[in-house]
Amino acid sequence: MSTARIMRLRGLVRKEAWQILRDPSSIAIAFVMPVILLLIFGYGVSLDAKRVPLALVCENPNHDTASFTAGFFQSPYFVPVRFGTVQEAEKAMRAREVDGIVWLRSDFSRQMLSEGDAPIGLLVNGVDANNARIIEGYLQQVWAVWLAKFEAAQGLPLRIPVQVDARVWFNPSVTSTDFLVPGLIAVIMTLTGALLTAMVVAREWERGTMEALLVTPASIHEIILSKLLPYFVLGMGGMGLSVAMAVWLFGVPLRGSLWLLLASSSAFLLCALGMGLLISVVSKNQFVAGQIAIIVTFLPAFILSGFVFDIRSMPAAIQLITHIVAARYFVTILQTLFLAGNVWRVILPNILALVIMAGIFLGLARRASHKSLE
Amino acid sequence: MPADTRKSIDPALELNSVTKRFHTKGRTVHALDGVSIAARRGIVTGLIGPDGAGKTTLMRLVAGLLTPDQGTISVLGIDAVSQPQRVQSIVGYMPQRFGLYEDLSVKENLDLYADLHAVQQADRGAHYSDLMRMTGLAPFMRRLAGKLSGGMKQKLGLACSLVGAPPLLLLDEPTVGVDPVSRRELWAIIHRLVAERSATVLLSTAYLDEAERCNEVILLHEGRLLGQDEPAAFTRRLAGRSFHVFASHLSKRALQERVSQAPGVLDAIIQGSRVRVVTEQAVTPTAEQLTGGAAPDAQITPVAARFEDSFVTLLKGAVNVPEAARAAPAFTAAAPSYRPSEDVIVVRNLSRRFGDFYAVRDVNFTVSRGEVFGLLGANGAGKSTTFRMLCGLLPASEGTLRVAGVDLRSAAAQARTHVGYMAQKFSLYGDLSVVENLRFFSSAYRLKGAHQRERVEWALTEFELGPFADATSRDLPLGFKQRLALAVALMHQPDILFLDEPTSGVDPLGRREFWRRINGLAESGITIMVTTHFMEEAEYCDRLVIMAQGRILAQGTSEEMRERFRSDDLPNPTMEDAFVALITAAENQQVRSAA
Numbered sequence: 001m002s003t004a005r006i007m008r009l010r011g012l013v014r015k016e017a018w019q020i021l022r023d024p025s026s027i028a029i030a031f032v033m034p035v036i037l038l039l040i041f042g043y044g045v046s047l048d049a050k051r052v053p054l055a056l057v058c059e060n061p062n063h064d065t066a067s068f069t070a071g072f073f074q075s076p077y078f079v080p081v082r083f084g085t086v087q088e089a090e091k092a093m094r095a096r097e098v099d100g101i102v103w104l105r106s107d108f109s110r111q112m113l114s115e116g117d118a119p120i121g122l123l124v125n126g127v128d129a130n131n132a133r134i135i136e137g138y139l140q141q142v143w144a145v146w147l148a149k150f151e152a153a154q155g156l157p158l159r160i161p162v163q164v165d166a167r168v169w170f171n172p173s174v175t176s177t178d179f180l181v182p183g184l185i186a187v188i189m190t191l192t193g194a195l196l197t198a199m200v201v202a203r204e205w206e207r208g209t210m211e212a213l214l215v216t217p218a219s220i221h222e223i224i225l226s227k228l229l230p231y232f233v234l235g236m237g238g239m240g241l242s243v244a245m246a247v248w249l250f251g252v253p254l255r256g257s258l259w260l261l262l263a264s265s266s267a268f269l270l271c272a273l274g275m276g277l278l279i280s281v282v283s284k285n286q287f288v289a290g291q292i293a294i295i296v297t298f299l300p301a302f303i304l305s306g307f308v309f310d311i312r313s314m315p316a317a318i319q320l321i322t323h324i325v326a327a328r329y330f331v332t333i334l335q336t337l338f339l340a341g342n343v344w345r346v347i348l349p350n351i352l353a354l355v356i357m358a359g360i361f362l363g364l365a366r367r368a369s370h371k372s373l374e
Numbered sequence: 375m376p377a378d379t380r381k382s383i384d385p386a387l388e389l390n391s392v393t394k395r396f397h398t399k400g401r402t403v404h405a406l407d408g409v410s411i412a413a414r415r416g417i418v419t420g421l422i423g424p425d426g427a428g429k430t431t432l433m434r435l436v437a438g439l440l441t442p443d444q445g446t447i448s449v450l451g452i453d454a455v456s457q458p459q460r461v462q463s464i465v466g467y468m469p470q471r472f473g474l475y476e477d478l479s480v481k482e483n484l485d486l487y488a489d490l491h492a493v494q495q496a497d498r499g500a501h502y503s504d505l506m507r508m509t510g511l512a513p514f515m516r517r518l519a520g521k522l523s524g525g526m527k528q529k530l531g532l533a534c535s536l537v538g539a540p541p542l543l544l545l546d547e548p549t550v551g552v553d554p555v556s557r558r559e560l561w562a563i564i565h566r567l568v569a570e571r572s573a574t575v576l577l578s579t580a581y582l583d584e585a586e587r588c589n590e591v592i593l594l595h596e597g598r599l600l601g602q603d604e605p606a607a608f609t610r611r612l613a614g615r616s617f618h619v620f621a622s623h624l625s626k627r628a629l630q631e632r633v634s635q636a637p638g639v640l641d642a643i644i645q646g647s648r649v650r651v652v653t654e655q656a657v658t659p660t661a662e663q664l665t666g667g668a669a670p671d672a673q674i675t676p677v678a679a680r681f682e683d684s685f686v687t688l689l690k691g692a693v694n695v696p697e698a699a700r701a702a703p704a705f706t707a708a709a710p711s712y713r714p715s716e717d718v719i720v721v722r723n724l725s726r727r728f729g730d731f732y733a734v735r736d737v738n739f740t741v742s743r744g745e746v747f748g749l750l751g752a753n754g755a756g757k758s759t760t761f762r763m764l765c766g767l768l769p770a771s772e773g774t775l776r777v778a779g780v781d782l783r784s785a786a787a788q789a790r791t792h793v794g795y796m797a798q799k800f801s802l803y804g805d806l807s808v809v810e811n812l813r814f815f816s817s818a819y820r821l822k823g824a825h826q827r828e829r830v831e832w833a834l835t836e837f838e839l840g841p842f843a844d845a846t847s848r849d850l851p852l853g854f855k856q857r858l859a860l861a862v863a864l865m866h867q868p869d870i871l872f873l874d875e876p877t878s879g880v881d882p883l884g885r886r887e888f889w890r891r892i893n894g895l896a897e898s899g900i901t902i903m904v905t906t907h908f909m910e911e912a913e914y915c916d917r918l919v920i921m922a923q924g925r926i927l928a929q930g931t932s933e934e935m936r937e938r939f940r941s942d943d944l945p946n947p948t949m950e951d952a953f954v955a956l957i958t959a960a961e962n963q964q965v966r967s968a969a
Contacts, residue, residue, distance in 0.1 A: 011489020
């Protein structure tokens with residue numbers, strides 16, 4: 001590199017740094033946005049059913065029913081409410097005051113140990129299918145546990161032939177936060193990375209400074225590089241902040257190595273910055289660039305990255321589309337690094353995919369920018 | 375110097391039959407159509423023409439930012455079409471909207487361009503101080519560019535494009551939107567640059583009065599070359615063809631109407647209380663010839679030709695002048711509904727505060743029926759604030775405001791029904807057709823049924839918009855957009871018409887046509903109030919006030935103001951001379967009172 005080249009690049013990078021320091025908008029995108037999104041999603045989005053309002057109907061309260069329902073009162077998952085009749089409970093469910101009804105019929109004690117009809121009626125509000133399934137699962141477990149205890153206490157032989165002994169891997173406490181937060185970081189970084197470059201380059205076009213910049217000795221490579229370098233540093237700062245929040249605020253374990261995290265984040269950030277560059281070169285307007293960045297990066301990253309919705313359960317055509325969503329690879333990498341560790345077999349191909357995609361986006365952005373206005 | 379020998383001297387810039395077309399939404403616009411020009415080294419070449427002439431396209435072609443569809447471009451011996459980067463590396467370029475980095479200081483902006491042009495650190499000190507001496511920016515090195523005034527920003531933009539010490543400087547409308555004082559300073563810098571560094575400058579402008587400041591002028595209109603020569607050569611051709619006509623018992627507008635229809639008259643415009651005439655032949659016409667017997671005692675005095683005279687003459691020869699621009703149909707506006715007193719607008723001790731800051735301070739004036747009244751001032755002088763208060767859009771902090779006999783403080787809504795407003799920018803709905811815009815705005819003024827249809831019909835006929843009735847407003851030519859905007863402002867038959875910078879950027883023929891309509895309105899009794907920073911427009915006004923920093927500096931006719939500054943140095947002061955003198959005097963007084 002010639003000295004003139006270095007001088008030009010240094011001048012451009014320094015200019016960008018001054019702008020970052022004086023204009024709070026890029027700092028807001030890099031640091032404030034991830035914090036806010038992590039707080040909102042980290043605390044707001046949870047796939048655990050907790051404190052579900054549950055109606056308890058005991059038609060004939062006695063020692064047995066009391067010992068059974070006591071389980072619900074101790075569980076962190078339910079907020080039980082007692083109702084005298086099942087009709088009243090149904091009314092409450094229609095009013096969405098409760099999400100489920102546990103109905104212990106009058107012959108609960110007698111039926112309990114005999115074959116045939118189940119002594120417990122369970123009604124679950126199926127509007128939220130996910131919630132319904134979770135409540136059902138919990139209830140079955142509570143029932144099974146109680147039954148086992150009851151029979152043991154009665155000195156009866158265990159009558160349940162097969163007992164499910166479930167062991168959850170990677171996330172033993174089954175807290176969905178541990179699983180969601182790493183994916184969330186990937187989604188947030190897609191948005192931050194793309195917005196950073198999309199907005200700043202579009203701003204140069206909008207304010208007319210780009211036109212002045214084009215008629216200087218600076219080459220298009222230097223101009224692009226001067227946009228990438230400072231915002232790469234800024235984006236990595238935001239990434240670091242997000243990881244710190246994940247570990248220290250949400251208590252997500254980080255089992256993989258920091259170096260691998262750094263390498264994969266770099267590859268992903270280049271990908272996102274490249275997308276942003278491409279968007280801004282095409283739109284040349286801050287408002288449009290912002291809109292496009294949200295639509296083409298954030299939404300696919302949210303829906304098609306496997307962050308919430310498992311890619312394997314998507315139709316084949318949609319699965320195919322997920323391959324062009326960069327966040328998909330990063331979600332896998334982050335979930336692996338956080339919950340499992342350095343599983344090279346999983347991480348390497350995903351990093352490779354990110355590097356290829358970064359190359360494609362940056363190459364496209366380079367091809368789309370000319371030192372001309374046409 | 376004849377054109378042939380000029381071309382033989384190695385020019386800094388040469389364009390040969392350059393054509394550039396743009397395609398938008400199925401339409402093709404010929405931004406430049408077979409233009410061949412050359413710019414000599416070491417002088418200022420002015421690229422002059424109204425909006426849409428192709429000035430910016432030409433600048434961008436020269437800067438290698440656009441590629442021509444046909445033709446060759448040579449910049450300092452480099453082929454700009456095949457080697458744009460080489461051109462971009464050596465020229466200095468200041469685009470029209472020179473966006474400085476507003477969150478960078480003056481010095482940081484300069485540093486950036488010094489880095490880009492690889493100016494060695496050791497050379498910067500001397501280089502900067504030279505630039506600062508030229509531009510007068512030295513005291514502001516640490517100030518953020520965004521906190522500079524409009525004129526200073528422009529100077530900083532110029533300084534940035536000079537950092538690389540370019541042999542050729544391309545300046546795209548550097549003086550647009552800059553107040554007259556700063557405009558003069560910018561020109562002084564450019565001339566010093568040429569003298570001290572023997573730089574070559576190509577500068578574009580829409581202000582015709584700047585032509586005389588260039589060594590050579592290239593006239594463009596709608597993508598075509600109208601001529602290239604020294605500015606004096608343009609006016610020389612018109613020697614003996616410009617006159618002032620004054621008739622004591624005929625109003626200036628009636629006189630203009632008469633004179634413009636006289637045979638052999640190319641151009642007739644109002645200038646103060648007189649009418650300026652350009653004739654086809656270099657023979658002094660008689661009063662009889664000019665006024666057709668209406669004013670046999672009219673005084674006719676020869677005056678020096680202006681650049682605008684030659685531009686209009688060339689334009690009329692080059693383009694098919696629409697009938698409307700020549701013949702003046704009698705304007706039929708409905709008689710105003712409000713009659714009682716003669717003073718239609720009364721402003722007393724008007725002030726407007728924003729926090730501690732007085733945008734308008736203690737302003738007094740009255741405007742009579744049928745008068746064309748001007749509000750002249752640079753950006754930030756308080757024109758727009760005054761205007762908004764008169765339109766009832768902004769309450770006054772102090773003072774009284776009466777418009778059409780209605781006190782604006784108590785009945786702003788009622789006053790607004792008497793007022794028509796035409797905004798500076800095209801503020802109609804671009805996606806609607808001409809008729810849809812007329813219908814919408816007339817219904818906004820509660821016109822309906824037969825009356826509305828009648829008014830829409832009136833607007834289409836009166837403004838000759840009939841053939842464009844169903845055209846999308848956005849695609850109309852500038853002149854027609856302006857007509858539509860004026861028609862919309864008149865739909866509800868207001869007594870008072872407010873015009874905000876009505877003809878900035880419009881070509882001289884369009885401006886003439888516009889003012890012909892305005893004069894017709896004034897004759898029919900409608901009061902016209904105009905704000906402008908365009909000195910030429912001031913000449914069309916009966917009376918005007920000059921504002922600066924929220925105060926009125928002077929009030930009267932344009933002739934009275936020019937007369938005040940007549941001296942041996944300035945035997946024929948222009949409106950701009952008067953303006954600059956007033957502003958400078960006011961600033962000096964301020965400095966004295968502060969000291």
